[in-house]
Amino acid sequence: METMFPLPTLLLPCLSILSCIIATPIPTPSTNLANTRDIYQFPNKGTWVENLAVRFNGQIIITRLDVPQIFQVNPFTPGQPPTLIAEFPGYLGTIGIAEVSPEIFAVAVGNYSVATRSNTPKSYAVWKVDMRSFNGQPGSAKTSKITDIPEAILLNGVTLLDGWDATVLVADSGLGVVYRVDTKAGTYEIVQDDATMKATGLGVNGLRVRNGNFFFTNGGKNTFTKVPINRDGTAAGAYQTIVTNTVGSFDDFALDILGDAFAAQGGGGNQIVKISRGGVETEVAGNINSTAIAGPTSARFGRTLRDLTTLYVTTNGGLTGPVDGTIVEGGKIVAVDVPIL
Numbered sequence: 001m002e003t004m005f006p007l008p009t010l011l012l013p014c015l016s017i018l019s020c021i022i023a024t025p026i027p028t029p030s031t032n033l034a035n036t037r038d039i040y041q042f043p044n045k046g047t048w049v050e051n052l053a054v055r056f057n058g059q060i061i062i063t064r065l066d067v068p069q070i071f072q073v074n075p076f077t078p079g080q081p082p083t084l085i086a087e088f089p090g091y092l093g094t095i096g097i098a099e100v101s102p103e104i105f106a107v108a109v110g111n112y113s114v115a116t117r118s119n120t121p122k123s124y125a126v127w128k129v130d131m132r133s134f135n136g137q138p139g140s141a142k143t144s145k146i147t148d149i150p151e152a153i154l155l156n157g158v159t160l161l162d163g164w165d166a167t168v169l170v171a172d173s174g175l176g177v178v179y180r181v182d183t184k185a186g187t188y189e190i191v192q193d194d195a196t197m198k199a200t201g202l203g204v205n206g207l208r209v210r211n212g213n214f215f216f217t218n219g220g221k222n223t224f225t226k227v228p229i230n231r232d233g234t235a236a237g238a239y240q241t242i243v244t245n246t247v248g249s250f251d252d253f254a255l256d257i258l259g260d261a262f263a264a265q266g267g268g269g270n271q272i273v274k275i276s277r278g279g280v281e282t283e284v285a286g287n288i289n290s291t292a293i294a295g296p297t298s299a300r301f302g303r304t305l306r307d308l309t310t311l312y313v314t315t316n317g318g319l320t321g322p323v324d325g326t327i328v329e330g331g332k333i334v335a336v337d338v339p340i341l
């Protein structure tokens with residue numbers, strides 16, 4: 001294992017599950033949690049569904065940390081096995097994903113081994129997937145490398161910065177920085193480098209841009225932070241940590257139409273929590289003791305009239321924090337019916 005950090009700490013803030021659970025104050029169970037519905041669960045343990053993007057037609061693209069593949073999931077036909085979209089030979093897994101321009105997606109890929117829980121710094125790159133040619137057959141979507149990011153330790157979340165410029169922001173959880181990647185020119189540079197992104201374990205993880213503000217989670221510090229940004233992705237004001245989480249470890253999150261955040265509590269949290277624009281954190285779905293959302297990794301709202309208030313959540317089945325300390329299941333895609341308004 002080649003690393004700058006002690007790897008178990010870097011990769012698994014809750015490697016020792018007991019220490020994690022014992023250190024964690026148990027929240028008061030909420031009485032009005034949202035319903036959850038499984039869309040599809042992979043049968044095997046060790047399946048780590050890492051992130052997702054929703055296409056204009058409502059179909060969901062999922063990434064997998066345990067294989068270098070992305071799949072399409074139909075949220076309207078629960079139980080139907082996902083369709084393979086593309087493979088990325090030479091990498092172990094796919095991570096963050098975001099739509100850059102209509103039907104064109106940027107995907108972070110690299111070598112984090114789920115099997116051995118070890119990471120290979122300098123193995124990361126950002127690829128492009130063009131879904132305009134996708135006809136349901138593997139390989140029909142065109143893929144091409146946008147750029148290697150050789151100094152990256154562990155790429156994680158990806159989000160659109162500017163659709164006109166086709167730029168995305170990409171989190172490096174190992175270095176605790178954020179890159180702006182120009183998906184057309186194939187260039188990149190660090191635009192965010194702040195203490196709020198660093199951690200002993202995984203730092204900056206999920207990220208989103210909305211109305212000139214940049215929001216991100218830090219998994220190791222378990223914080224949700226906001227900063228105003230310039231059009232080039234650099235900070236235009238002070239970093240403001242809105243919430244410090246007490247359960248599990250913050251992973252990726254979605255913003256609803258109003259700007260409230262819905263964050264995955266990974267690392268044994270097994271919940272989705274809402275962080276309101278006013279900074280109030282409430283439980284939305286799942287439970288620390290339940291497999292309903294075992295090991296949530298990311299979340300996105302639907303894009304069709306049918307599912308605008310449905311939050312789709314990806315999971316790793318509890319690999320980073322088994323439910324009740326013992327239960328690990330196959331990763332899945334879960335729908336959470338969120339009463340937004």
Ligand SMILES: *[C@@H]1O[C@H](CO)[C@@H](O)[C@H](O)[C@H]1NC(C)=O
Nearest residue numbers: 090091092110111120122123
């Ligand atoms: C990443 O893993 C793949 C598959 O094992 C391997 O072919 C490749 O050389 C690795 N890349 C690096 C930079 O270690």
Ligand SMILES: *[C@@H]1O[C@H](CO)[C@@H](O)[C@H](O)[C@H]1NC(C)=O
Nearest residue numbers: 026027028029030287288289
């Ligand atoms: C989870 O289970 C533990 C052990 O049975 C229990 O003490 C705790 O109250 C439960 N927490 C919730 C939120 O249900």
